[in-house]
Every structure is written in structure tokens, then in C-alpha cells.
Amino acid sequence: MHAFSISRAGHLADAITAHTLDPQLAFIAGGTDLIGLMKDRAALPEHLLDINGLPNMAAIDALPDGGLRIGALARMSDVAADVEVRGRFPMIAESLLFAASGQLRNMASIGGNIMQRTRCPYFRDETDGRCNKRNPGSGCAALRGLNRNHAIFGWSESCVATNPSDLAVALAAMDAIVLVRGPAGERRIPFTDFHQLPGSTPERDNVLDRGDLIIAIEVPANPEAHASHYLKVRDRASYEFALVSAAAAIARDGRRIRSARLAMGGIAHKPWRLTAAESSLRGISLDDSDRLRSAIATSLTDARPLAQNAFKVELAERVALRALQTAGARL
Amino acid sequence: MSKSLTPGSGGVAADKTSRDVEGKLHSPTVAVSLIVNDQPRAITVEPRMTLLDTLREKLGLTGTKKACDRGECGACTVHIEGRRVLSCMALVAMQDGKRITTIEGLERDGKVHPLQSAFIEHDAFQCGFCTSGQIMSGIAMIEEAKAGWPSAATADVRSAVHAADLTDADIRERMSGNLCRCACYPNILKAVAELARN
Numbered sequence: 001m002h003a004f005s006i007s008r009a010g011h012l013a014d015a016i017t018a019h020t021l022d023p024q025l026a027f028i029a030g031g032t033d034l035i036g037l038m039k040d041r042a043a044l045p046e047h048l049l050d051i052n053g054l055p056n057m058a059a060i061d062a063l064p065d066g067g068l069r070i071g072a073l074a075r076m077s078d079v080a081a082d083v084e085v086r087g088r089f090p091m092i093a094e095s096l097l098f099a100a101s102g103q104l105r106n107m108a109s110i111g112g113n114i115m116q117r118t119r120c121p122y123f124r125d126e127t128d129g130r131c132n133k134r135n136p137g138s139g140c141a142a143l144r145g146l147n148r149n150h151a152i153f154g155w156s157e158s159c160v161a162t163n164p165s166d167l168a169v170a171l172a173a174m175d176a177i178v179l180v181r182g183p184a185g186e187r188r189i190p191f192t193d194f195h196q197l198p199g200s201t202p203e204r205d206n207v208l209d210r211g212d213l214i215i216a217i218e219v220p221a222n223p224e225a226h227a228s229h230y231l232k233v234r235d236r237a238s239y240e241f242a243l244v245s246a247a248a249a250i251a252r253d254g255r256r257i258r259s260a261r262l263a264m265g266g267i268a269h270k271p272w273r274l275t276a277a278e279s280s281l282r283g284i285s286l287d288d289s290d291r292l293r294s295a296i297a298t299s300l301t302d303a304r305p306l307a308q309n310a311f312k313v314e315l316a317e318r319v320a321l322r323a324l325q326t327a328g329a330r331l
Numbered sequence: 332m333s334k335s336l337t338p339g340s341g342g343v344a345a346d347k348t349s350r351d352v353e354g355k356l357h358s359p360t361v362a363v364s365l366i367v368n369d370q371p372r373a374i375t376v377e378p379r380m381t382l383l384d385t386l387r388e389k390l391g392l393t394g395t396k397k398a399c400d401r402g403e404c405g406a407c408t409v410h411i412e413g414r415r416v417l418s419c420m421a422l423v424a425m426q427d428g429k430r431i432t433t434i435e436g437l438e439r440d441g442k443v444h445p446l447q448s449a450f451i452e453h454d455a456f457q458c459g460f461c462t463s464g465q466i467m468s469g470i471a472m473i474e475e476a477k478a479g480w481p482s483a484a485t486a487d488v489r490s491a492v493h494a495a496d497l498t499d500a501d502i503r504e505r506m507s508g509n510l511c512r513c514a515c516y517p518n519i520l521k522a523v524a525e526l527a528r529n
Contacts, residue, residue: 003358004358004378004379006361006378006424028422031421031422035402035422036401036420052425077475077480080488086481090487090488094483094488097483101405101509102505103415103468104417104508239507239508330489
């Protein structure tokens with residue numbers, strides 16, 4: 001790795017000031033994404049500020065109204081093992097368990113998980129160099145290169161990478177809130193607004209600015225939360241990014257869907273919420289697979305697959321269907 | 332390790348990297364105290380030193396192996412405060428005061444750990460390069476299951492988990508962060524399963 005210095009943050013306000021003033025400073029918590037990027041020379045901060053000692057940021061709190069507050073420094077494995085999380089929001093526990101490995105989940109923080117760089121193999125490749133995310137203005141090698149694993153929605157000529165976070169898909173489906181503290185104080189960012197599409201600035205993955213630090217994630221007590229499921233389909237059975245994944249949650253009257261929540265991963269630069277499908281799913285019986293598929297398809301008709309990933313459109317439909325039906329069986 | 336950050340009082344400046352005449356970055360070293368296999372160890376390291384390199388190069392504990400050095404293979408697995416982690420992805424400067432256990436620290440009263448015995452009994456290795464990581468991972472994985480942690484192979488995450496009920500599929504899933512290029516997986520599974528279920 002390149003040379004850098006490191007210090008430990010003792011106070012939140014001081015950490016935010018330091019990050020605001022020094023463009024070469026990076027926060028570090030679990031480090032499982034940042035250290036990898038530094039080893040690949042895709043991130044070269046000159047100063048690391050270890051935020052693990054900041055007080056009151058690692059708690060997992062089940063709120064009295066049925067919601068959930070997860071501190072940014074809570075570890076993936078602790079959140080996934082938490083009995084309240086598993087009972088109230090099964091899809092959140094599942095999204096964490098289907099990510100990375102046991103060792104990495106013990107290290108990685110929740111804030112860091114949703115801050116993971118949206119990436120593709122060309123981004124991590126030191127030798128190619130054609131990546132607008134890594135070297136702005138250098139082009140996109142994946143656009144006409146190996147793009148089987150890339151986006152089918154929301155991509156631009158500048159970037160076709162997908163966001164790797166499984167948790168982010170579940171949080172998007174649940175309309176979670178990202179609590180951020182910055183130089184101007186605290187603000188609440190709706191989860192679906194947190195990550196950005198690449199447009200002409202793919203080097204920006206999210207809406208955070210210098211000095212911003214994620215404090216916690218809040219998940220509201222949605223009526224669909226309990227009957228929820230995260231389904232991930234990948235090339236290997238374990239320890240692999242998603243080809244396509246779905247976070248599905250429903251409330252139902254008898255066998256009919258009263259309301260549905262549906263977000264997908266592996267198909268866009270950010271977690272992809274299927275709002276048209278959510279509307280179309282209302283009133284359909286969980287046993288009517290044909291009508292469920294048609295309803296899901298209303299959100300897939302404007303897919304723009306690349307040369308090698310047209311299979312993801314039908315795969316997305318199938319994954320969403322199975323996720324919805326598995327969620328529906330949980331009532 | 333370095334002091335708490337106090338902007339405006341010189342805390343940042345004192346910790347900053349500096350550049351020499353060729354523009355190359357230099358960093359001040361940091362002092363770190365660890366408890367490695369029950370022994371206190373005080374060391375001075377560059378901030379970029381990983382726990383893995385520290386164990387192998389500074390402390391002579393070469394039982395922990397360096398393979399991918401990218402958080403992909405699990406060969407470098409050790410325990411920090413009893414939890415399995417990848418030492419190649421952990422900066423030692425961030426482990427001040429932590430209790431580290433490596434494969435060298437498993438022996439008790441002249442006897443190897445029961446999982447080490449099970450690996451021998453079930454012939455769970457060939458070249459042996461991944462073995463220390465497999466064993467460190469397996470020991471902590473069993474503790475995770477005993478604590479009731481679910482996995483991606485748990486049928487329903489809402490229900491309670493018991494280590495004694497772990498299926499083969501569940502053990503494979505929980506051990507998926509440890510790769511074995513010799514593909515000794517069937518025998519690794521047998522060794523870990525024997526300990527997990529008893």
C-alpha cells in the first residue's frame with residue numbers, strides 16, 4: 001500500500017471538521033472496502049481517521065413503534081444475528097447473511113456497507129485504466145467490453161457498473177432513512193435518494209459531501225416488513241456478488257396482495273426500486289404466478305441490456321416472482 | 332497509537348504524511364500494544380502495516396498465511412477478541428489494546444485444539460497452506476453457531492439456531508470464506524462437522 005498517516009477520532013464534531021478541511025482524509029471503520037481499494041490503488045487517501053471509537057454509534061435499537069435504528073458502526077454480523085432484526089425485518093438479516101463471508105461480516109460496518117464503491121472489475125483493474133469512475137474522463141472499458149455482470153437500468157455511456165451492497169437493496173425496499181451528520185448539522189436522507197445514477201459524474205456514488213458522516217440507519221415499521229424476503233442469485237453458491245437479487249415484502253388480505261414493496265440489486269448503479277410493479281401487484285393472488293409475472297414486468301419493460309447481459313431481464317422477473325411468493329408464505 | 336484528533340491544536344498536522352524532494356509520501360510510525368496469544372507485545376509500525384504482515388514479519392508468527400492479500404481467500408484468518416477476521420484487511424494501527432489469537436495460540440497443556448485433531452483424523456488438508464485459516468475460521472464459526480447466529484443456509488432466519496443441528500450445507504455456507512485450492516472440502520467439512528455437532 002501507499003504511505004499514509006492514521007489517527008483516531010474521539011469526538012464526532014472534530015471528525016466532521018477534519019474531513020471537511022482535508023480533501024485527502026478518509027474515514028475508516030471496518031476497512032473491508034477501503035483497504036481493498038487502497039491495495040488496488042483505486043483509493044489513495046493520505047490520512048485515515050479511525051472512527052471506531054466514536055461513542056453511541058454501534059447500537060442496534062428495536063424502536064417501540066416496530067421500527068429499527070441501526071448505528072453506523074454496528075457490524076454486519078451483529079445486525080444479522082439480532083433477534084429483533086430477524087423477527088421484524090427478515091429481509092434485512094437475509095441481505096446481510098447473503099453478503100461477503102463470515103470473517104468480512106465480523107469486520108464490516110453498516111455505514112461502510114452502504115458506502116461501498118459501486119464498482120466493476122475494470123474499476124479495480126490497475127492496468128487497464130479506462131474507467132471514468134477510477135480516472136474521470138478516461139472512458140468506460142465495460143461499455144463494449146466484458147459486461148455480463150453489469151447494469152440493465154439507469155446506466156450512461158460513462159459507466160455501466162452495479163452497486164454491490166445487498167443490504168442497500170433491502171433498505172431501499174423498506175424506505176429506510178440515512179441519518180447523516182455534516183458541517184451544517186444533521187439531515188435525513190431517504191434511502192432511495194442516497195445513491196446516484198452515474199450520469200456524467202460516475203465518480204460520485206452517493207449524495208454525501210465532504211464532512212458528511214453516516215450516524216445511523218432508521219427503518220420505519222412498515223406493515224409489509226414481517227412478510228419479507230431477500231433472494232440473491234449468483235454464479236457461485238456463496239461468497240459472490242449478485243447477478244440479480246430481489247428484496248420483496250408484502251401485506252395481504254387472504255391470498256391477495258394488499259401492498260407490496262420490491263427492490264432489486266445487480267441491475268443498476270444503485271438499488272433499483274420497482275414502483276410500477278408495486279402498484280400493479282395490488283389485488284393479485286399470491287398463487288397466480290402468471291399475473292404476478294405480468295405485474296413485475298411493468299417495471300422491466302424499459303430495461304436497456306448491454307451486449308452480454310440480456311439474460312438479466314428475464315432472470316429479474318423470475319427472481320422477483322420467487323422473492324414475492326417466499327415473502328408471502330411468511331405470514 | 333496516535334492520539335485523538337484535535338483540529339486547530341496541531342493534532343492533525345502532527346499526524347500528517349509528508350512528502351520528500353521526489354514527492355514520495357512518508358508517514359510517521361505509530362506505537363501499538365497487542366495481546367497476541369496471551370502475550371503482551373509492544374511494537375512500532377508504519378500505519379500501512381496490516382495485522383497479517385505484523386504477525387508474520389514483526390512477531391515471527393508465520394502460521395498465519397498470506398495468499399491473496401485482498402480479503403478473498405481466508406488463509407490469513409485470525410481471531411480478534413474471539414471473532415474470526417481477515418488479518419490482511421485489518422490495519423494493525425487500528426488494533427491497539429486488542430487480544431489476537433493465531434494458530435500458534437491454540438495449544439493448551441501441550442495438546443493441540445480438538446479441531447486440529449479432527450483435521451488430522453479426517454485428513455482435511457493436502458498442501459496445508461489454507462489449513463491454519465480453515466481451523467481459525469472453523470473454531471470461531473462453531474462459537475457463532477453456538478451463540479445462535481443464523482447463516483444464509485438457515486431455512487428461516489426468524490427461528491432459533493442450534494449448533495448441534497447444523498446441516499452440511501449450513502457448514503459449507505459458514506465456511507465459504509475459506510478457499511482450498513487442493514479442494515479438500517469434503518474432509519474439511521467432516522472435521523468441522525464433528526466438532527460443531529458435539
